[in-house]
Amino acid sequence: MVRKAKISDVPLIHKIINEFAQRGDLLPRPLSELYDHLRDYNVIESPHENNSIVGVCGLGICWDDLAEIKSLAVVPTHQGKGYGRSLVEVSLKEAREFGIPKVFTLTYIPRFFQKLGFKEIDKSKLPQKIWADCLKCPHFPDCKEVALITYL
Numbered sequence: 439m440v441r442k443a444k445i446s447d448v449p450l451i452h453k454i455i456n457e458f459a460q461r462g463d464l465l466p467r468p469l470s471e472l473y474d475h476l477r478d479y480n481v482i483e484s485p486h487e488n489n490s491i492v493g494v495c496g497l498g499i500c501w502d503d504l505a506e507i508k509s510l511a512v513v514p515t516h517q518g519k520g521y522g523r524s525l526v527e528v529s530l531k532e533a534r535e536f537g538i539p540k541v542f543t544l545t546y547i548p549r550f551f552q553k554l555g556f557k558e559i560d561k562s563k564l565p566q567k568i569w570a571d572c573l574k575c576p577h578f579p580d581c582k583e584v585a586l587i588t589y590l
């Protein structure tokens with residue numbers, strides 16, 4: 439079940455995101471940022487494991503018509519069960535509810551997002567504001583991430 443993140447979830451969200459960040463798959467997120475932006479995040483619980491959290495996804499609002507899917511991660515033992523898709527779908531639903539017409543992501547796995555209806559775009563088409571996050575990335579400025587967008 440996907441639900442909004444709670445304050446007590448933050449240590450586990452932090453652990454999940456930062457384990458992938460150590461492998462270079464995701465941008466690391468400090469605890470302070472997760473607390474500041476807790477309302478951006480949804481988590482998914484596993485009914486088979488006492489409803490413990492096994493995945494997370496954020497939706498960051500960037501500009502008057504644009505939001506970003508960020509920090510999407512499902513723990514390795516629970517991948518391939520549709521959890522990643524459910525997390526993204528809930529974030530897209532939230533974007534619609536906010537009246538946001540476009541949602542983008544920067545990713546190393548474009549195929550996953552293409553299956554969800556995202557289309558590749560030229561990174562330079564995204565507003566400069568989004569590059570603030572990139573400065574925190576260990577790969578900056580040699581970024582191999584692909585930008586994809588979906589129109590709601």
Ligand SMILES: CC(C)(COP(=O)(O)OP(=O)(O)OC[C@H]1O[C@@H](n2cnc3c(N)ncnc32)[C@H](O)[C@@H]1OP(=O)(O)O)[C@@H](O)C(=O)NCCC(=O)NCCS
Binds near residue numbers: 458517518521
């Ligand atoms: C990417 C990730 C969130 C996918 O989560 P998941 O729960 O395993 O994905 P799902 O089971 O919901 O898969 C949905 C679809 O995407 C496909 N898919 C999943 N991972 C994929 C990948 N790495 N590359 C291409 N397609 C992928 C699935 O085969 C499935 O396709 P189908 O509908 O045709 O069966 C998960 O692999 C992950 O946490 N990876 C590490 C962190 C990361 O790279 N995050 C993304 C950064 S933007």
